[in-house]
Amino acid sequence: MATDPTEFWKQLSRARAAFLQGDTDASRAAFQQGQRALATGDAMLDRQRQLVLERSQQHFAGSGEASPDRTACLPAGPGPTVGETGGLSGNLAGNLIGAPSVATGKQQVFIDAQHGLGNRLRAIAAAASIAGKTDRELVIVWHPDAHCDCRFDDLFQYDGPVVSEPFIDTARALGYRVYNYMEVEEGAEKDAPIDASGTASLYIRSAYPLNAPEAVTAVEDRFLRRLDPVAEIRDMIASVRTPNDLSVHVRMQGGLAHEALPYEAPENWTPEGRAQIDYWRGKSHYSNFFRRIDQLTDGAGIDRLFVAADSQATYDAFLDRYGDRVAWLRRDVYDRSARQLKYALADIYLLGHTRRMLGSSWSSFSDIARRLSPNKLATELSGKDF
Template sequence: MITLVPVGGLANRMKAIDSAIALARETGTDLRIIWYKDQGLNCRFDELFQQLSVDNNIKLKEASFLDRWIYDRPRKKNFFLPKPFQQLLFNDCIYEADATERMYRGFDFKEWARQKQVYLASCVYFFRSDNKKLFDVFAPIASLQEEINRRSALFNEHTIGIHIRRTDNIASINESPTELFIEEINKEIDRCSDANFYLATDSEEDKKILMTTFGNRIMTSGKPAVRNSVSGMQEALIEMYTLANTTKILGSAKSSYSETAAQLSGIKCVILKR
């Protein structure tokens, strides 16, 4: 069995889950996914997605109180108490920083997972399979899908997605300033006079700037860009899937959200950076 703890925000967790499912299928291994509500994503899985469309040997569960002391990532916050339990329960454990490093080194996750009890905490797409379409196991819950459909119905064949990441992502703030998006939007309008744009952002200031500059060419959510509540995370999911219904995405540097939104439907993602 593989035990996976997906880490980070929405896009990071989707990547980790999707790759773990691909790995479990290719190795014929059971997979247990434990979903934790935390500062990175303060929301239950079933408040975002329908039950995963997967085989019976793959299960996802919400973390219980006991899980927090046995399967959570060992760190200062929990006094590293899960570590001795994990050393007893698993043949090997890989935590998120090491998982990312091994991914870049071309580590053989298939060989590592075969015929063993292993633990993995990850925030990246650490394993890809040619036999699996990216993110095909995920489906938003009905109420969120209805809102995605409502927003997407306003699009035309020239609607372009824009994702501007701000808040705590210093790299995105520094490398993908708002003026780059304004320049690119002007270029797109020059290419096609019918171009319009769906803006997804966690910055109310950027919403105001782009709507003031481009008027009704900009479509965006009227809801506040808050990501630390259930409603905020549901809005983040709605925006991700709405972006996926555009023709291409202009995204922010060092944000997996831009890339994941594009991968959902296989459209182009252009990262704007200095």
């Protein structure tokens, strides 16, 4: 029997399902059958299996042990680990099998979400649409880094599989159809057309919308709105005054003035991308929002404001100008830590709790707030509409 990574993933899903149903014997048997699917084969595939092993070890070496809740579902018993078979590393398989997911046995769409919170959610939503339209299983690859230093389950109660370590080279070795939109990386092509035909699993690395006919905005938005924030974030949302007449998102941090920050460092973008960011961040200075708010106050009956911003200085400026007309989610941290990202996600939901928003151009955060809103959110963007 030839080496079959597809059979391995199918058996891994079955093992997970059996474990969640309390049938440890069936779980162990399915897991070992998946191992055998990778371990067996003729001599012509020996080199392919070795390549997979080498790339798995390269990408996951030094990653440390996974937390107990992520590996609790790994069946015990004799036999080689997944890594020893020449397949995916044990750490990756442990993260996947440990996720509280309903097993499907389908091919997968792996979305290796990159950059900040809004960028990641936008890419994941597009991948979810592709997965749904092609009858594949969505697997989120969410790696905490300088842009977004939290786990997916720090933010959402989610029943689907989540992997914590990227494995793009291993995906190539396994024969997945791989797309990398991160244009500063070697071999990447932003906006490359994604071919989701056939039955191959897809591995997509992106911080951007996906170029595929199966990425349908209405389907993406339904996925986003079904995401369930954790209780701590729901409590944050409930703590802020509502209703408000206007929501305001001011995104000033970024561009040349903030390149010392790791998540704003020049190597994250092409020179053209850096120039665009610097230009649009300048258009999002809070003084530009003041002029538009004052116009709306005079002519559209706007009184109560909700403000989301990326610095205390911006909040202070709004409070000095508008006083108790301003509602905001108080905090003392403005970085990309897990703690701050919880505030950020609460802000996204709060921005959508009005029927009108002033947003920041070139900001996925404003875009996601609009798309997550349960209302038809009339949106104006800095530098474009005011």
